[in-house]
Amino acid sequence: MNPTPPPAPAGSAAGRPPHPDLTLASAPVPAPTRAFLPAHVRATTRFTPPAQVRVLGVLQVSTYRGPGRSFVRPADDATEPHLTLGVHASGRATLVRGDGTAACRPDDIFVCDGAVPFLLHEPVDFELHLLRIPRAALTLTDRQVRALGARAPFADGSVAPLLGPLLRSFLDTLPAFPPATALRLATTVTGFVGSLAAEGAQDTPDVADSVNGARAGRGTGTAPASGMGQEQRELLRRVRAHVDARLWDRTLSPATIAAAQHISVRYLHKLFESQGSTIGRWVQHRRLEEARRELARPGARDVAVGAVAKRWGFANATHFSRSFRAAYGVSPREWRERTRPPEDTAGGGG
Numbered sequence: 001m002n003p004t005p006p007p008a009p010a011g012s013a014a015g016r017p018p019h020p021d022l023t024l025a026s027a028p029v030p031a032p033t034r035a036f037l038p039a040h041v042r043a044t045t046r047f048t049p050p051a052q053v054r055v056l057g058v059l060q061v062s063t064y065r066g067p068g069r070s071f072v073r074p075a076d077d078a079t080e081p082h083l084t085l086g087v088h089a090s091g092r093a094t095l096v097r098g099d100g101t102a103a104c105r106p107d108d109i110f111v112c113d114g115a116v117p118f119l120l121h122e123p124v125d126f127e128l129h130l131l132r133i134p135r136a137a138l139t140l141t142d143r144q145v146r147a148l149g150a151r152a153p154f155a156d157g158s159v160a161p162l163l164g165p166l167l168r169s170f171l172d173t174l175p176a177f178p179p180a181t182a183l184r185l186a187t188t189v190t191g192f193v194g195s196l197a198a199e200g201a202q203d204t205p206d207v208a209d210s211v212n213g214a215r216a217g218r219g220t221g222t223a224p225a226s227g228m229g230q231e232q233r234e235l236l237r238r239v240r241a242h243v244d245a246r247l248w249d250r251t252l253s254p255a256t257i258a259a260a261q262h263i264s265v266r267y268l269h270k271l272f273e274s275q276g277s278t279i280g281r282w283v284q285h286r287r288l289e290e291a292r293r294e295l296a297r298p299g300a301r302d303v304a305v306g307a308v309a310k311r312w313g314f315a316n317a318t319h320f321s322r323s324f325r326a327a328y329g330v331s332p333r334e335w336r337e338r339t340r341p342p343e344d345t346a347g348g349g350g
Contacts, residue, residue, distance in 0.1 A: 050062040050063055050064050051063050051064060051065050051066075054174050054175065055182075056131075056174060056177075056182045056185060056186045056189075057182050057183035057184075057185065057186025057187065057338075058133075058134055058137050058183075058186050058190070058328055058329040058330070059131050059132065059133055059186045059189060059190075060131070060132040061129055061130070061131050061132075061171060061174060062129070062130045062132070063127065063128070063129050063130075063171070064126075064127070064128045064130070065089075065125075065126065065127040065128070066125070066126070067125055068091075068122045068123045068124045068125060068126065069122055070119065070120065070121040070122065071119065071120060072117060072118070072119045073112070073117060073118055073119070073120075073130075074117045080134055080135070080136065081114060081115065081134070081135040081136075082114040082132050082133055082134050082135055083111055083112065083113060083114060083132075083133045083135065083138070083145065083148070083149075083193070084111070084112045084113075084114055084118075084130055084131065084132055084133075085109060085110070085111050085130070085131040085133060085167075085189075085193060086104075086109065086110045086111075086112070086120075086128060086129070086130050086131075087108075087109045087128075087129050087131075087164055087167045087168060087171075088104070088106055088108070088126060088127065088128050088129075089127040089128070089129060089168055089171070089172065090106065090125070090126060090127045091106065091122055091124055091125060091126025091127060091128065092104060092105055092106050092122075092123070092124065092126075093120045093121060093122045093123075093126065093128075094120070094121040094123075095110055095118060095119075095120055095152075095153055096118060096119040096120070096121065097112065097116065097117075097118045097119075097149075098116070102152040102153055103153065104120070104153040105153065105155065107155040107164060108153035108154055108155045108160075108164075109153065109154065109155065109160055109163060109164050109167070110151075110152075110153040110154075111148040111149060111151065111193070111196065112149050113145050113146070113148075113149040114132070114135075116149055129167065129171050131167075131189070133189070133190060133193060134329060136326055136327050136328075136329075137186075137190050137327060137328055137329065138190055138193060138194055138197075142276055143276040144197040144276070145197075147197065148193075148196060148197055157196075157199050158195075158199060159192055159195045159196050159199050160196065162192065163189070163192040163193075163196070166188075166189075166192070167189070170185060179338045180338050180339045183335070183338045183339060184339065232271065232274075235261065235263070235271065236271055236275075238261060239257060239261055239268070239271065239279075240282070242257060242260055242261065243257065243282065243283055243286060244286060247283070247286055247287050247290055247312055247313050248311060248312060248313055249313060250310075250313050250314075250315060252283060252313060254268055254269065254279050254280070257279065283313075284323060285327075287312045287313050287314065288312075288323060288324060288327050288328075290312050291308050291309065291311075291312045291314075291320070291324070291332070292324070292328065292335060294308050294311070294312070295308055295332055295335055295336045295339070296335065296336070296339040301336070305317055305320070305321070305332045305333060305336075306320075308320075308332070309321075309332075320332065
């Protein structure tokens with residue numbers, strides 16, 4: 001029998017600590033999770049506020065350090081959908097999620113869905129960084145989020161050996177970074193996390209989709225490893241290449257894309273549905289990515305935001321600004337200012 005999900009922790013509004021990454025162990029914990037905790041852990045776990053809470057572009061970084069202890073990070077429904085990425089600067093832990101536990105070694109990283117509670121048991125002195133990453137900045141499908149959240153702490157593969165040392169090296173000096181550098185680093189981190197999702201889609205089946213065998217493909221052209229035949233994977237690559245070549249075209253639509261590939265609109269929708277996404281969402285994601293790159297280019301400082309929006313297929317600047325803020329947490333103008341090279345900060349324009 002499946003356990004019922006835990007109720008929201010008390011104090012979810014005014015009574016909640018200002019940074020609720022960690023809370024009292026007396027907060028509701030799923031029965032399967034509680035069963036894995038030794039009695040002395042259940043009795044001694046207590047709330048400890050983070051030693052530091054810092055901002056890195058669109059990311060929030062909470063750092064915890066001190067003697068060994070255990071704590072619960074509850075589901076946080078009061079904020080935008082997000083993932084929590086954890087990495088130890090020192091120490092080791094046992095990660096408890098749902099009805100299972102996993103060892104978290106010093107070199108491991110782990111990813112949890114922000115809507116799912118988890119517990120960490122730190123047996124020795126430790127320093128831990130938890131990064132809160134908005135889902136909107138990642139453009140991951142629900143299946144990819146589930147796959148990452150179910151993956152045990154890891155340091156292997158092609159991405160984790162790069163991401164882990166990168167995070168450890170710059171999080172210790174985070175306050176020294178100028179805003180433009182911090183924002184670029186945040187973009188780099190979100191790119192790495194997206195690559196983790198793509199790598200996981202190739203290595204690990206998604207249990208929730210075992211009925212139809214579909215896998216979540218990352219929104220950069222990486223096709224699912226199963227659930228699609230070679231012809232479908234090739235078609236998906238062609239569709240994405242077609243979209244990339246015509247992002248400027250405001251008449252780009254499911255009908256024109258399907259016609260160019262000699263398939264029906266219904267089949268086109270099914271193709272992206274098997275990826276846990278939609279063709280419309282993919283087109284907007286690619287347009288936003290290219291517009292963001294152009295706004296950050298030094299040579300584009302004098303180009304109006306509205307002109308950049310039109311260049312990449314947006315009907316008007318208002319819709320573009322609203323979509324940009326939803327995806328990246330800042331307006332196009334704010335992004336341009338934050339990415340302005342230091343030598344340009346004294347000048348006008350932008």
